[in-house]
Amino acid sequence: MRSKLQKKEEVSIVIRGRSRVEKVIFPIVFVIFLLYAISLIYPFVWLFLNSLKGSLEYSGGNTFALPENWKFSNYLKAFEMLNLENATFFDLIFNSIWYTLVSSVLSVFMCSITGYCLAKYEFRAKKYIYAVAIFCMTIPIVGSLASNYKLIGELHLYDSPFYAVVTHLSSWGFNFLVMYGFFKNVSWFYAEAAFIDEGGHFMVVFRIMLPLALGPIVTLFVVAFVQNWNDYMTMILYMPSYPTLSSGLYEFQANAIHGVDYPVYFAGLLISLIPTLTIFAFCSDIMMSNMNVGGIKA
Amino acid sequence: MLLVPIVHWFVFWLYVNFNSILLAFQTKIGDWTLNNFDYFFKEITAPGSNISVGLKNTLFYFCNNVFVIMVLALIISYFMFRRLAGTSAFRIIFYLPGIISSVAMTAVFENFIAPTGPLGAVYEFFGHEAPELLADPDTATKTILFYCVWTGFGTNMLLFTGAMSRIPVSILESIKLDGCGMGREIVSIILPLIWPTISTLLILNATGIFSASGPILLFTKGDYDTMTIGYWIFDMVYTYNNYNVVAAAGLFFTCIGVPFILLVRWLIDKVPAVEY
Numbered sequence: 001m002r003s004k005l006q007k008k009e010e011v012s013i014v015i016r017g018r019s020r021v022e023k024v025i026f027p028i029v030f031v032i033f034l035l036y037a038i039s040l041i042y043p044f045v046w047l048f049l050n051s052l053k054g055s056l057e058y059s060g061g062n063t064f065a066l067p068e069n070w071k072f073s074n075y076l077k078a079f080e081m082l083n084l085e086n087a088t089f090f091d092l093i094f095n096s097i098w099y100t101l102v103s104s105v106l107s108v109f110m111c112s113i114t115g116y117c118l119a120k121y122e123f124r125a126k127k128y129i130y131a132v133a134i135f136c137m138t139i140p141i142v143g144s145l146a147s148n149y150k151l152i153g154e155l156h157l158y159d160s161p162f163y164a165v166v167t168h169l170s171s172w173g174f175n176f177l178v179m180y181g182f183f184k185n186v187s188w189f190y191a192e193a194a195f196i197d198e199g200g201h202f203m204v205v206f207r208i209m210l211p212l213a214l215g216p217i218v219t220l221f222v223v224a225f226v227q228n229w230n231d232y233m234t235m236i237l238y239m240p241s242y243p244t245l246s247s248g249l250y251e252f253q254a255n256a257i258h259g260v261d262y263p264v265y266f267a268g269l270l271i272s273l274i275p276t277l278t279i280f281a282f283c284s285d286i287m288m289s290n291m292n293v294g295g296i297k298a
Numbered sequence: 299m300l301l302v303p304i305v306h307w308f309v310f311w312l313y314v315n316f317n318s319i320l321l322a323f324q325t326k327i328g329d330w331t332l333n334n335f336d337y338f339f340k341e342i343t344a345p346g347s348n349i350s351v352g353l354k355n356t357l358f359y360f361c362n363n364v365f366v367i368m369v370l371a372l373i374i375s376y377f378m379f380r381r382l383a384g385t386s387a388f389r390i391i392f393y394l395p396g397i398i399s400s401v402a403m404t405a406v407f408e409n410f411i412a413p414t415g416p417l418g419a420v421y422e423f424f425g426h427e428a429p430e431l432l433a434d435p436d437t438a439t440k441t442i443l444f445y446c447v448w449t450g451f452g453t454n455m456l457l458f459t460g461a462m463s464r465i466p467v468s469i470l471e472s473i474k475l476d477g478c479g480m481g482r483e484i485v486s487i488i489l490p491l492i493w494p495t496i497s498t499l500l501i502l503n504a505t506g507i508f509s510a511s512g513p514i515l516l517f518t519k520g521d522y523d524t525m526t527i528g529y530w531i532f533d534m535v536y537t538y539n540n541y542n543v544v545a546a547a548g549l550f551f552t553c554i555g556v557p558f559i560l561l562v563r564w565l566i567d568k569v570p571a572v573e574y
Contacts, residue, residue, distance in 0.1 A: 022480055029377050030384065037391045039448070043406045046416060063419050114303045129304070136311060140505045140555035143548015145531050146541035147318035148310070170310060171303035205299075230399035236515075237536060250401045250516060262409070269402045280397045284390060288456055 044270075051075075051266035058263050071263065078268040081261060082252055086241055089268065092248040096229060096272075099164055099244055104224040106168040107175065112217055114171035115179025116209055120188065130180075133172050152238055159241050164234075175220050182216050183209065222283045226276050245272035321545035334546035349547065352525040355439055359510035359526060362443050364503050367450040372496075374451055375458030376484060393456065395449035404516040407445055408432065438522035442512040454499065461495035462488060490572045497566045504562040508551040527551065 018026065050058055051074055052067040061068075082089045118130055157163040190212070191204045199207075210217070235247035243251060249268055253260055280287070325331050341349040374392065378385045395403055411417045411431050418428035431441040465488070473487055489496070503510075511528035518524040520533055531548070534540045 019479060025480070026377070026380075026382060030382055033374075033377070033382065033384070033388050037388055040391055040394055043410050046410065047406050059414065063414065063416050110303060113299050117300050129300070132307075136307075138501075138505065138559070140507065140509075140552060140559050141315060141548070142508045142527070142551040142555060143531055143544050144314050144318045146535050146544040146548070147314045147321055149535050150321075150541055151310070151314055151317070167310070169302055169306050172307065172311075226397055230401075232399070232401055233515075233532075237532075246399045246401045249405075253405065265405075266409075269405055273398055273402055276397050276399070280394075284393075288389065288393060 047266050048270060051263050051270055053263045055261045055263060074264050074267040075271065077261075077264045078271060081264050082249070082268045084243055084248055084251055084255075087243050087248060089248075092243055092245045095235075095242045095248075096244040096246070096275075098161075099231075099235075099239075099242065100225055100228040102164050103168045103228045104221055106165065107170065107224055108217055108220045110169055110171040111173075111175035111220070112179045112210060112213060113205070115176050115181075116183045116205060116213075119180050119183035120186075120191070120209075133176060137173065149237065157238070159239055161239070161242060163238050175224075178216055178220065179213065182213055186212055218283075219286050222279060222287055225279060226287075229276050318545045318548060321542050322549045323546075324542055326542060334542045335550070337543055338546050338550065348520070348525050348530055349527075351523050352520075352527045352530040355523075355525060356508060356510050356527040358439065358443060359446065359512060360503065360507050362446055363450070363510055364500065366447055368454055368496075368499060368503070370447070371451045371454035372458055375455050375462060376488060378455070378459050379462040379488075389455070389459070393452040396452035400513050400516060403449055404445070404513050407448075408517065411441070432517055433522060435523040438518055438524045442514070442517055442524060445517075446512045457495055457499065458492065461492040465491050493569060493572065497569070500566060501559070501562060504559050505555075507558060508555055 046063075049066060050063070052070045052072065053061070054067075054069065054071060057068060079089045082092075084092075087095070118126060152158050152163065155166075157166055186209065190208050194204045194208055229244075230246055232244070232246035232250055235243050236250075245268075249265070249272060252268075253265060322334055323330055323332065325333065338349065341347045342353065344350060378389060382388070409415050413421075413428035413430060421428040429437065431437045469487060469491070473483055478486070509528050511526040512524075514520055514524055514526055514529040515532065520526075520529050527547075531544050534544045
């Protein structure tokens with residue numbers, strides 16, 4: 001870990017002594033960055049303002065204008081009106097919560113356990129399993145969706161909540177590599193000390209190793225949470241009876257027969273963003289400082 | 299404890315991919331045939347067919363990812379690394395599209411560029427008729443490519459700035475003392491030192507060459523010449539339940555993809571690694 005003093009020194013070296021050309025280029029780049037930042041933020045300000053308009057005001061009025069009457073009631077209406085054939089808005093929220101939690105917890109837990117076992121235990125198949133895991137990540141396989149979709153049907157996992165459980169038992173990919181790398185660097189002394197105190201292997205995993213790996217586990221969980229909350233394809237393809245906010249809001253707009261009350265729809269969209277933006281507000285440091293090539297650094 | 303992940307791999311990776319090869323040579327009722335390949339090759343060579351348009355657009359998205367998004371992300375990262383004013387705020391804002399769901403992002407973008415939205419109002423202000431950018435074959439793919447660029451810097455930017463922040467201070471100090479200009483600094487110091495990150499991202503992009511796509515389902519559902527290979531596969535499976543042709547196409551693209559990725563790796567290995 002670098003100290004704050006070292007970091008400050010590094011920053012001052014990076015900033016210090018800008019040439020004349022740089023003194024011209026940097027302000028221009030700053031303006032470009034500012035315009036790009038505004039282009040990312042303004043649409044959401046526009047979305048928020050238009051979510052407070054009446055339906056007629058939105059379709060017929062000045063799109064840039066502030067709402068004539070600030071209809072915060074649109075946010076309540078979202079809960080009443082944004083219903084699908086098979087799910088209410090509350091169902092969408094409930095499905096989002098359980099799907100996100102189940103899939104995030106399971107995938108991170110399984111990768112942690114697999115990474116731990118392969119990093120810390122010696123057995124004959126170990127190097128083959130690791131080699132296969134790496135090999136699978138590097139083959140550019142295209143078109144296996146058809147076979148996978150067929151298999152899900154044959155296993156009776158189609159349109160079942162068990163789909164979320166079974167498919168997230170996978171323990172490979174980048175998350176596995178992160179946890180494998182982390183446990184490779186954890187000393188085995190902790191485990192030996194526990195064995196001397198007559199602790200078993202499960203005790204070592206759950207009471208020593210996993211708590212030690214809390215940092216990378218939390219990072220992986222936060223990233224998985226955001227990904228799973230925003231996932232709409234899984235619901236559309238495999239679990240159509242369990243729409244989440246992401247897939248539900250897409251279906252609501254795509255299948256609207258009598259037109260969409262856009263201000264209310266916008267309110268629904270903004271409600272759907274609350275959890276991920278909240279998590280980002282609290283964990284942006286975790287997410288952004290721990291990113292490394294191949295995913296996340298341990 | 300390894301039993302579950304190993305069984306999972308056998309079922310959901312090995313069986314799935316093995317079965318995908320078998321499906322490519324079968325009819326819907328399981329008889330052996332080469333008709334899927336016959337159909338696929340006829341389609342891919344027919345101008346204007348879904349697969350040929352999809353292949354063309356997929357390559358556009360791949361080039362967009364590598365030559366536009368990656369390059370711009372590299373430039374953005376350099377200025378952030380050099381502590382441009384407001385870097386901390388810009389970092390968070392530029393990363394936001396990676397946090398916000400694609401459904402919300404595309405809905406905002408779609409309404410923003412719609413004739414009834416702000417872009418339409420600007421067109422009207424200048425006395426022009428607002429175009430339907432996503433409903434015109436000439437502009438639809440370009441608009442989605444633009445959307446991908448607009449929202450696509452976040453992860454690349456974090457990876458590049460992370461790599462740049464690991465460059466030793468002594469090197470940065472010495473180039474300042476030598477009076478190196480910005481161009482020299484980028485070409486001679488920054489790029490060689492972050493080459494491992496760049497090369498890894500190149501390999502990852504090359505691995506996904508035939509999966510490169512934009513959010514086609516959310517924007518156009520493949521209409522207006524916006525088809526990509528990724529969306530075509532989804533559409534054939536989800537809408538038409540045509541697994542066999544998809545499997546044949548997948549096998550074909552995988553067979554092209556493997557030598558391509560080996561070639562990319564070989565080219566990347568030609569660049570000497572810099573030790574520091």
